[in-house]
Amino acid sequence: MLTYFKSCVILKVRIIRLWCFFLNFPLSFSQESSFFSEEALRQDVFSPSKAGYLKMLETLQVPVPPFFLIPYLHPFSLEGLQEELLRLQIKSGKVWNDQETGQSGLFVSVRSSFKVSMPGMLDSLLNVGLTFNHALKANKEYLWRSYIKLICHYGKLVEQIDETVFPKISKTATREEAIEFERIFQEHAGYSFPQDANEQLIKAINMVRNSWNNSRAQSYRLHEKISSSSGVDVVIQVMVFGNFNQFSGTGILFTQNPSTGKKEFFGEYSIQAQGEDIVSGGMTPGPLSLLETHLPCAYKTLKDIAEKIDNFFVDMQDIEFTIEQKKVWILQTRPGKRTKTAELRILSRYVAEGVLSMQDALKRLSLNGLEQVYHSYLENLEGLENLGKGLGASPGAIFGILAIRQETVDFLASSGRNIIFAAQETHCDDVACILKASGVITATGGMTCHGAVVTRGLGKPCVTSVQELKVHCDSIEVCGQFFPEGTLLTIDGTTGNIWKGRGALKVPEKCEELEEFLEFSHRVSAIKVYANADTLEDWNAALAFNPEGIGLCRSEHMFFKNTHLPWFQGWILGLQEDLCFSRISALQEEDYTTLLKQLNGKRLTVRLLDPPLHEFLPCTFEAEKTLSHQLEVSLEKIKELASGLKENNPMLGKRGARLGILRPEIYDLQVQSLFKAAERVHKEGIPVDLGIMIPFVTVPEEFTMIKKRILQRAIWHDLTGVIWNVGVMIEIPSSALQASFFAQEADFICFGTNDLTQMILGLSRDDTAYMIEKYQSLGIFSKDPFQSIHESSVGKILSFACETILKINPNISLSVCGEHAGDPESIDFFYSLGIRGVSCSAYRGFKAKLACAKVTLEKDSFLDSSSLKNRQIA
DSSP states (O other), X not given: OHHHHHHHHHXXXXXXXXXXXXXXXXXXXXXXXXXXXXXXXXXXTTOSSHHHHHHHHHHTTOOOOOEEEEOTTSOOOHHHHHHHHHHHHHHHTOBSSOTTSGGGBOOEEEEEEOSSOOTTTSOOEEEETOOHHHHHHHOOHHHHHHHHHHHHHHHHHTSOOOGGGSOOOOSSOOHHHHHHHHHHHHHXXXXXXXXXXXXXXXXHHHHHHHGGGXXXXXXXXXXXXXXXXXXXXXXXXXXXXXXXXTTOEEEEEESSXXXXXXXXXXXXXXXXXXXXXXXXXXXXXEETHHHHHHOHHHHHHHHHHHHXXXXXXXXXXXXXXXXXXXXXXXXXXXXXXXXXXXXXXXXXXXXXXXSSOHHHHHHHOOOTTTHHHHSOEEEEOTTOEEEEEOEEXXXXXXXXXXXXXXXXXXXXXXXXXXXXXXXXXOOGXXXXXXXXXXXXXXXXXXXXXXXXXHHHHHTOOEEEOOTTEEEOSSEXXXXXXXXXXXXXXXEETTTTEEEESOOEEEOOXXXXXXXXXXXXXXXXXXXXXXXXXXXXXXXHHHGGGOOSEXXXXXXXXXXXXXXXXXXXXXXXXXXXXXXXXXXXXXXHHHHHHHHHHHHXXXXXXXXXXXXXXXXXXXXXXXXXXXXXXXHTOOHHHHHHHHHHHOOSSGGGSSOTHHHHHHSHHHHHHHHHHHHHHHHHHHHTTOOOEEEEEEOSOOSHHHHHHXXXXXXXXXXXXXOTTOEEEEEEEEXXXXXXXXXXXXXXXXXEEEEEHHHHHHHHHTOOTTTOHHHHXXXXXXXXXXXXXXXXXXXXTHHHHHHHHHHHHHHHOTTSEEEEESGGGGOHHHHHHHHHHTXXXXXXXXXXHHHHHHHHHHHHHHHTTTOOHHHHHHHHHO
C-alpha cells in the first residue's frame, strides 16, 4: 500500500511541475525539503506557537488531528509537500487528491502559526482539498455545505472577491447550490473554481503567508509591539467535521474564566457546525452546558482533557475543539486572552496553591494592559460616534462636556459637571482649566507636552496629537464637522480615541492581587523606582506603587499654578521685581517644605528651572489682561517686554543651565528656597534627603559655575544633619560625550531621555506623533522612540556614557527620568548599562515597579533562595 502511495506521489509531482510551468504559477520552491516535520517538532517541543502547542498536546496523548508545519524561514519544495501529505494519508487512513474517494478523501485546514498569539488577525482556510466530485460521490449534506463554504472563503481570501456577491447558504446545501456558487466564483475570479487539491493547497499556503501583512495584522502588531521583521509559519492539519451529523459539533473552551479569573470552565458550543462558523460570527453558539446535555460522554471526555491541559501548562488555556460522531478532537490550545484582573487572580491563586513561586508568577505576568486595573475603561461602544484618534497620553476613559474657554470651564466646574477640556496645544495658562477638567484633548503635542505631563500626574485621561482635530474659540472641528462647547464627548486616554456621546464606563475595583505583586517587587528589585511629582497631589497619586521618593520634581510646574504664575511672569518680565521676587520666594519655600514633610526622609530630587522662559509668557489676550491688572501695568508694556524674550528656536535657546548662567538670580531664588525649606523641616525633627539637579548642561564649565554658586549659597544656611548633594541631568548629546567629567564632579547623574532622544534623532517630541505612527506601520521604526528607547542610536550614546562613568566612579548613582523610565523594554536595557534608578509619572509607576523586579529576577537568575531572602530583608 505504501509503495502505491509513493508511486502516486511521484506521478503527481511531475504533473504539478508541468502544470506550474505552463501556468507560470508564482511559487518559490527549493529542491530540498525544509518542512518542520516530526523530527523538527521534537527538537522544538516548547515553542510557544500553534505548532509547538500541538506537539505538546501529542506528547500528552491528547487526540489531535495529524498535522505538519511549513516554516516561514525555509522555502518549501513540491517533493517535500507531497511527502508530508503522504504521512498525513498514512496517519489518517484517507487519500489526498483522489476525487473518487468521496468522504474518505483527505481534506485539510491551512492555518497560521506564530510565536505570539494573534487571534483573528491572520487568515486561515478550511476544507482545502475538497472538490465537487468528492461531494457528489458521497452526496452528504455536510460535504456539500463544506464545499460551498470553501468556494466562498477561497474566493474572499485568495481572489479578494467581495463576500457579499455570494448568497447566504441555505439550510440544506445541495448539488444545485454548489453549481451556482461555482458560477459566481468563475464570474468574479475569471476562472473555474480549482478541482485540483494541490492547486487549492498551494494557493492557500501563500494566502496565509501573505496575510501577515494585511491591515488588521499590521495594526495589531503595532498595538501589541510585535516585530514585523519576521513572517508566519503555516500549519497543515487534517480536517475533522463538526458538521458531520447530529452527533457532531464544535466549540471553544477556556479552562478558567477569562473575565474574572475564577477557576471554572467557560466557553461556547454549537451543534453540527464548524469552528469557522463561531469565529466568524456567522452562527450564534450556545453555552458550554449545551454540550453536557447534547453529548454527556463527549463533555466528560472534553472536561478531563481540559483539566489535563490546564495542569500541564499551569496556565489558563483557550482550547478549540471539534466533535465528529461523538469523538472529541482538540484542534489547538493556546494561552487564553484574559482581563488583567483575571490574569493577576489566576497567578495569585497558583502561588497560594503552591504551584508557582512568587518569582515565577511575576516572571509570567504580562505588563501590557495593566492600566485597566487602575483606570476606568469603556465596556462597549454602543451609541458612540468616533470622531478621531490621537496619541493616548494618559490612560483611562471618561465622558464630559466639551469646554474650550476658561469661563466655560469655570461655569461647568461650579455645577459639578465632568469637563473635557480641548486646546489646539496647551500652554502654562491652560493649567487652571486642566486642573478643573476630567479629561483633556489637544490637536498637537506629544507624550511630553504640558497637557500630557500635567494630566498624567493628576491621573486624568488625556489624548494628544489628534490630526483630524481643529480647536476654535468656542467649538472643535473634526473633518469639516463642527461641535460646539456643551457637546457630550467620551475620550479614552489609553487607546487615544475620541467619541461623540456618553460611553458606558467600567470602574475597576481595588485589586489586592496587584498590591501583592507590587509589595513583592518592592522587596526584590535591584532598581529603585521613584516618582515624577511636582506637587503634593502628584506625590499622593504616586503612593499606590510605594515609590522610593521623588526622582524628578520639575520646579517649573510649580510656577504654572494660578497662585504662582502672575508673580513669576512679572519677575521674568522685570516688573515690580522686588515684590514678585518676595512672593515667588515665599511660595517656593512653602512648596518645598510641604513636599519634604510628606516625604519624611525619602529622596526629593529637584530639577532647577529647565524650559525656556517663553513657556511662561502670557500667550492670549485674556492672560495678558489678567497680568496687566494684577501688576498694574499697561497691556502695551507687557506686550513690549514679552516680545523681547521671544526666541526663534526656544527649545535650543536660553533654557536650563544657560538660564542659570545668564539669569543667575533665577537659580539663586530656587536654591535659597530649597535650603530654607530643608533647614526648616530638619529643625522640626523630620529627616531630609535632597538632591539639586542642574539641567540642560552643554559643557562642563556650565556645571562647574552653577555648582560653585549653589555651594556658596549653602554657607548661608544651617544644613547640619541634612543630606543633600548636587547632580546633573544629561539630556544633551554633548554632555553625554563628556561624561567622564561629570563622573568626577557630579554627586549623581540622571539621564533625561526625552530631550536626549529628540536631539539624537532630530525629531520633535511634540510634533511628530503621526509621522512616527506612520513610520511604525511602514516598518521604519519597530516602536515609538519616545516611549521605548531607540537602542541603535540613543542606546549607543547611553551605553558610551554609562561605561565611561562607571569606570571612573563605579559607586555613583545613575538613573533615568522621562517616558522611557516606565517602559519595560527600556528598563531591561537600562539595567544592562548599570543604571539602577528610574523615575516616572504616577500612572506608569506600578508598571515600572513590576518591570524592575522582573528584570532583576531574570538577570540575577544566579541568586539562590538565601540571597533573595537577604535582599528582601534589606
